[in-house]
Amino acid sequence: MAGDERYGRTDGQTGGSSISLSDRPTVHPSNRGEGLRVVGQPLRKVDAVSKVIGATKFADDLMLPRMLYCKLLRSPHPHATILRVDTSRAAALAGVKAVLTGRDLPIPFGILPVSQDEHALAPDRVRFIGDPVAAIAAITEEIATEALDLIDVEYEPLPAVTSPIAALEDTDTPIHDYGDRGNLHKLINLEFGDVGEGFARADHIREDILFYEGSTHLAMEQHAALAEWSPGGKLTLWSSTQTPHYVHRALAQVLELPPSRIRVIATPNGGGFGGKSDPFSHEIVVAKLAMKTGRPVKCTLTREEVFYCHRGRHPTLIWTRTGVTKDGRITAMHVRTLLDGGGYGSYGVASTYYTGALQTVTYQIERYKFQGARAFTNKAPCGPKRGHGTPQPRFALEVQMDKLAHDIGLDPAELRLRHLVPPGSVTANYLQIGSMGLGACIDKVTAGADWKERYGKLPLGRGIGLACSSYISGAGLPIYWNNMPHSGVQLRCDRGGGVTVLCGSTDIGQGSDSILAHIVAEVLGLTLEDIAVVTADTDLTPVDLGSYASRVTLMSGNAALQAAERARDIIARHAAAKLDVPTERVVFADRRVFDASDPENGMPFADAVQTAEAVEGTIGTVGSYTPPMSPGRYRGHGVGPSPAYSYSAAVVEVEVDPETGIITVPRIWIAHDVGRCINPVTVMGQVEGSVYMGLGEALMEEMPHRSNVKNAHKNPSMLEYKSPTTLEMCDVVTYLIEDPDPNGPFGAKEVGQGPLLPVPPAVANAVYDAVGVRVDEVPVTPEKILRALKDKARGKEGRYGPMSFPDIHWPAPTVVPPPWEGGDGRAVTDIRHQGGRRKVSHPERQH
């Protein structure tokens, strides 16, 4: 398919985009050498029609007879001890059927086994404004709302921690009684080779401090959950969740029910982006209320409550020091991050590791050191948002690369292209790279943007900037330790020729149901209409860990591929006997099973199923997927490994008004190495959606809190939380690079998150090209640009950004020699630092 270029730019505002497919690889071995018929086709999503006509029933659309409505009373204090809760006045209100407090749900939970620090309702302590304290079930939502005001809670306020810097101070009343020190939830210190020596070998070293503001997911659908308790003692929960399996586990844990008595169904999801990946208070509360009242109970959060569930992007301060040779080779990199975690753990430990994990997978880094800290603060908890922990350090890395290129007089594209991580290599921190299409991505976007002719040459106020990135296609390890598959599929062939595929995976709009159908249809020679997809129901579907970490296409796709191939093998065997041909010659295509050498000699797929079923009984197969082991063996190696890494590059064009600082982004060229498109249109949708979300973070999204009024969130609404409208959305020119990865189904890698990452740093780099000032901080707002311009006009440095990174007392480092220095993936710390803590004295600070 060489030269299959579908190219042409359309206006981003109409949702269109252009596409250019690079040279296609030879067909993946998993397809037995046949040409692909379904995979790679831009087919309509399996759920598209019902979504478009409004027939899809989201969680809040569900109504059951005698259903009650739940509302949650939330803390009005950022940090306080609960002295007393009196619910008697609320319980007495006509129409109120049940009231719950923290006493009713005493068992804690949390998404990570190491952070079991949440309660469905706070029993004795509240940790941010919005922390749930009590719950009402009533016959109408209005009565439930009215009853909230009748619950009397007596609080004793505690000092509030408003920032991670404040969290570094000693305290008598830490927000949690666990963590690495005081209000520091997690401290990480990893060293891959002697960076001091690496810096000594550098021709040029620079240090930068950057800040990446927090942001929320802003999914269109607010979270909602409905619970039913059957008279026979079985709980069913319908919820807009990305992770029904983890919700299942949390319900069993907190409600003390056997998992077999709980059924969790993930409803069609109006957007997740990571914001629906934790088990939440309202899910547990409606379950408990249903058990208590014997009636179905529903809770639909308000937009403000979604801001309090949060789990959004961690605001992160980043210090980064990089040494390069004259030609830009990175001899050493040292990164420090400080994350504002908010009031609870959530995925925070993983988020913290992610701020240091993926620096190494784009450009070769000989020595690498990472120190990360996550602070508890009295704000809504942060967690995973699209790109989970990696957009912040990626912003720092890509802005610093731009500065380094200027420092040493190299073109920023050239600097990157010279030192790409080779495919199939292992990085300094022991990440196994598979396919690596970043070079092709850079080539595409620089050609598209006419980079060589325009970079550095546009008139004042106009500029272009480049940035690159990479992201995981699923995490190498599950969230709770186990050695079972990460994704399972059951597949059943019907006598009528239909195939049902059952999988625990959760379609959150990204199209994962359609991916299952594509893969099964491809293998069995069917069309999407022949495939019934049943997903995300813990009673019906095998476990898939959930829609997070960009894992679903690769992992459930591989499980589906295995199940479909097993079904094909069974059917082929019996069809071959009937057709009197060798099994190897049997082909599945166009709803037929036939002889490759004599296509006339064949039968309809349904007949082939019947032939097989007559001998074998019901034709059903299973498939499952477990990621390969990572080469890392050190403590902390679990975050970063992935079966495959996607790559992206973007060139952003900006227009900046030097008088006001007002910035607009007319156009973005983005290339994404997705390995293989299972469906190029849904891939493009993910690229454009990522660009949109990245643009919002780059230009305007913020999570400010009001320190003068108890650290309240300043703008918990869709009007005042500023996110781009269609008018701010730029034109997007998309290039899809297909460099198949050996670990992906048909070579496919992720696309749901990675394309967000290059956008914010490319915006900042383009601003520098346009007006010559650095905004080392996201969002890049007119106010900041103008401040930097004024400083520059006064002869100061034309820069807006953080000035310092605080001193943090890091734990002794885990020292792991890189692979090229004889390392075997294990830490040697015990040998080097026997008998105690190494003094961390910043030996590399001199330069």
Place this chain on the structure above:
Amino acid sequence: MLRLPSFTYLEPRTLKRAIQMKTNAGPDAMYVAGGTDLYPNMKRRHQEPRTVISLTGIKALRKRPTDRRTDGHTDGRFVLTAGLTLTEIAGHRRIRRDYRAVARGAELISTPLLRNMGTLGGNLCLDTRCNYYNQTYEWRKAIDFCMKKDGAICWVAPSSPRCWAVQSSDLAPVMVALDAQFLLVGPKGERVVPAGRFYHNDGIDYLTKHADEILTEVRLPRPNGWDATYWKLRRRGSFDFPVLGVAVWVRWDGTEIAEARIVLGAVASHPQLVPSAAEVIIGSKLDEEAVLAAANAAFKPSKPMDNTDFGLAWRKEMTRTYVKGALAELRARRR
């Protein structure tokens, strides 16, 4: 889900009946037109009428824009009834031709969907806004409320005796700049007030209109030799209320400015006339020097507070840029 509180909804067919209903229901009643301001406010419990009297069924409030006639003679004023939607105002051919500042102000309001519902009268009576006030009941309760609703303090200026909520209508500064007249109908009959006297610089008591009165008509001056424009600053190209509005009206006498009014929106609790800025352009040809002087004069009294989007220092600074831009637009149009 955020629910409306329960309330009585009345649908009068005439102005007289509406006023009667309001008088009967007393201070717990409010009029509503498009509802794009009141209903969200009711959901958040910062406006809590027990009775809501809809003006949408009153035909007299939705007449076609027309020249005003008294005793068969036109006085040259152009009459817009208050119930016209913002979409209708923005798209009206004669408004676009003769009153382009009005059309522009209207089309910059919120979103197409809200302009289809929102009315001229509603926008001119828009509740003042503040990001300590435009929050849910639970949020406001957590911060112990503010003086505009349920509380005692102004969180923007804690030592202030008055409320600093922000005038956030895009059409109000335009009407003040044009010196439009508003017709109010109440229990005691009709009265006409100039737009400039319709507003108070007080976040709570921001209208001189009595609660029982209905704004029924806006009378625009005859288009004879004057020009006007409106510039709006906001974060995004849609949805957002202004964080700064600049309405400029000038009357040309040949190549010179004979009269002028410059009005700032969204930097005070009322549309703020800046006579000092107007004075410096009177007698000028709107040359660069005069424009700059007017921009500097407008900059000084522009005192935004920290209760909208963006930082107040940048908003103040943009006053200069926006006044300059608006005047340059008028100069360019004259040439």
